Amino acid sequence: MKKVFSILLATACALASPAKIVTKTVEYQQGDTTLEGYLAYDDSFSGKRPGVLVVHQWLGLTDYEKHRAEQLASLGYVAFCADIYGKGIRPQSIKDAGTEATKYKTDRALLRLRVNAGLNELKKCKLVDTKRVAAIGYCFGGTTVIELARSGAELNGIVSFHGGLDSPTPAAGKNIKCKVLVCHGADDPFEKPEDLAAFEKEMRDANVDWRLIKYGGAVHSFTQPMADGSLPGAKYNERADKRSWADMKSFFAEIFN
Amino acid sequence: MKKVFSILLATACALASPAKIVTKTVEYQQGDTTLEGYLAYDDSFSGKRPGVLVVHQWLGLTDYEKHRAEQLASLGYVAFCADIYGKGIRPQSIKDAGTEATKYKTDRALLRLRVNAGLNELKKCKLVDTKRVAAIGYCFGGTTVIELARSGAELNGIVSFHGGLDSPTPAAGKNIKCKVLVCHGADDPFEKPEDLAAFEKEMRDANVDWRLIKYGGAVHSFTQPMADGSLPGAKYNERADKRSWADMKSFFAEIFN
Numbered sequence: 001m002k003k004v005f006s007i008l009l010a011t012a013c014a015l016a017s018p019a020k021i022v023t024k025t026v027e028y029q030q031g032d033t034t035l036e037g038y039l040a041y042d043d044s045f046s047g048k049r050p051g052v053l054v055v056h057q058w059l060g061l062t063d064y065e066k067h068r069a070e071q072l073a074s075l076g077y078v079a080f081c082a083d084i085y086g087k088g089i090r091p092q093s094i095k096d097a098g099t100e101a102t103k104y105k106t107d108r109a110l111l112r113l114r115v116n117a118g119l120n121e122l123k124k125c126k127l128v129d130t131k132r133v134a135a136i137g138y139c140f141g142g143t144t145v146i147e148l149a150r151s152g153a154e155l156n157g158i159v160s161f162h163g164g165l166d167s168p169t170p171a172a173g174k175n176i177k178c179k180v181l182v183c184h185g186a187d188d189p190f191e192k193p194e195d196l197a198a199f200e201k202e203m204r205d206a207n208v209d210w211r212l213i214k215y216g217g218a219v220h221s222f223t224q225p226m227a228d229g230s231l232p233g234a235k236y237n238e239r240a241d242k243r244s245w246a247d248m249k250s251f252f253a254e255i256f257n
Numbered sequence: 258m259k260k261v262f263s264i265l266l267a268t269a270c271a272l273a274s275p276a277k278i279v280t281k282t283v284e285y286q287q288g289d290t291t292l293e294g295y296l297a298y299d300d301s302f303s304g305k306r307p308g309v310l311v312v313h314q315w316l317g318l319t320d321y322e323k324h325r326a327e328q329l330a331s332l333g334y335v336a337f338c339a340d341i342y343g344k345g346i347r348p349q350s351i352k353d354a355g356t357e358a359t360k361y362k363t364d365r366a367l368l369r370l371r372v373n374a375g376l377n378e379l380k381k382c383k384l385v386d387t388k389r390v391a392a393i394g395y396c397f398g399g400t401t402v403i404e405l406a407r408s409g410a411e412l413n414g415i416v417s418f419h420g421g422l423d424s425p426t427p428a429a430g431k432n433i434k435c436k437v438l439v440c441h442g443a444d445d446p447f448e449k450p451e452d453l454a455a456f457e458k459e460m461r462d463a464n465v466d467w468r469l470i471k472y473g474g475a476v477h478s479f480t481q482p483m484a485d486g487s488l489p490g491a492k493y494n495e496r497a498d499k500r501s502w503a504d505m506k507s508f509f510a511e512i513f514n
Contacts, residue, residue, distance in 0.1 A: 186457060186469070193454070200443060203473055210473035211500070212443070216460055217467075243468070243511075250503060 020044045021073045027087065030117035037118060038081040040069040041127055050256045051078045051128035053119050055141030057224065058101040060090040064226060075249070078128045082118025084111070084144060094230060101140045108168060112151040115144050119153055132156060132256045136248060137163055139221060149176045157181065157255040159248045161223050162188060165199035173206035180210040181251045183244040185218035189233035213247055215240035277301045278330045284344065287374035292340040294375060297326040298384055299333060307513045308335045308385035310376050312398030314481065315358040317347040321483060332506070335385045339375025341368070341401060351487060358397045365425060369408040372401050376410055389413060389513045393505065394420055396478060406433045414438065414512040416505050418480050419445060422456035430463030437467040438508045440501040442475035446490035470504055472497035
């Protein structure tokens with residue numbers, strides 16, 4: 001009986017259509033600023049499906065996020081990489097990246113406008129089931145998707161990968177309507193214990209549906225091979241990368257159910 | 258094509274054998290003490306399979322752990338509920354439970370002997386693939402499975418559900434050979450921030466492969482309906498219960514791969 005099951009399952013898998021990932025560069029606006037995002041979906045799927053916004057780290061939108069969007073497309077989602085900085089603004093050095101990211105970290109109102117513009121662009125895609133939408137972000141993008149939630153945006157959930165968790169306005173936690181998953185490197189030197197405690201308090205006080213996973217042995221940027229050698233305290237960690245991706249998939253299975 | 262896939266998959270599932278859970282009460286010894294455990298497996302599976310030890314909360318081995326063992330059996334594992342206290346020692350009040358648990362929490366050497374006796378009993382079962390073994394535990398049992406790991410026991414992983422994480426001998430972390438997953442209620446009043454910090458330090462210093470998940474809104478005993486009304490700060494939380502069970506399953510998928 002088990003053999004029959006295995007043979008049928010293998011046959012069924014072989015008959016499934018192969019993935020055909022379609023990607024597009026998309027210009028859109030926030031106020032007077034032109035932004036340049038990146039859309040990815042699997043053309044072998046039919047009908048509407050959940051949408052996932054992907055927010056870049058401090059270097060701006062790079063091939064890294066585009067690859068993540070393609071991975072999400074392969075999983076059956078419509079993925080859209082937001083551009084927070086603006087078309088053509090892609091810092092080439094750590095110094096410039098820091099300067100650019102700081103502009104938005106110190107102007108959360110502008111950061112919210114920019115990320116919401118990306119969310120709206122994702123929702124405009126006709127393939128997206130607008131009742132099933134999430135956002136994920138890396139480092140600066142992790143901070144950004146939490147800020148998206150704090151803006152009161154309508155979406156099912158957000159996932160921060162090694163994002164900064166601090167908030168200049170912790171009371172904004174009460175605006176959060178979606179589920180929150182934080183994937184955090186247990187040895188991340190850029191998040192102080194007091195920042196973590198303040199974030200937890202914000203979530204608790206606002207009665208948010210949240211989870212935080214600490215990955216032992218992981219520091220900042222644990223999902224990003226390009227981080228190696230960039231800064232002390234930032235390093236790729238394959239184990240934590242794979243686990244956090246799996247945890248994101250479980251989270252999506254729950255929120256898109 | 259999608260339809261063909263769905264029909265084949267449905268047919269394959271319908272052909273799979275129905276579960277047939279076999280359970281047995283098992284007497285075993287640790288030193289001069291007789292212990293009474295509980296074995297569960299699915300008789301519709303054939304061949305060796307991973308084994309999971311289940312360690313009880315402070316009331317001793319109850320129907321709660323037996324049900325968990327049956328759930329694990331349904332998932333394809335051989336499950337064995339250890340008895341730490343001894344045959345017939347099943348406290349009926351919180352006061353007696355506290356007294357009994359304290360005996361072992363303050364005598365970690367004895368606790369290690371008792372839990373290792375359970376692990377050995379599980380491994381004796383001919384259906385168990387002894388190279389693929391894990392242990393899970395609830396509250397007192399969570400503390401106990403971490404102590405099992407600290408004893409240097411040979412197993413693939415342990416999962417603590419709302420277990421106490423403190424250790425009188427943090428240097429024992431260096432003995433840990435298995436992967437560690439801690440499922441923790443973010444609002445658990447019985448685990449102080451300093452206990453969590455000490456546990457993380459123990460894991461870090463010993464270079465353990467560990468993860469800790471904080472479930473927002475969950476307090477102590479969040480997997481146990483029977484905790485409701487027992488103690489302030491202990492309460493069932495269905496959301497965190499389901500999530501932590503799913504997280505355990507993902508962990509098993511990884512460690513038994």
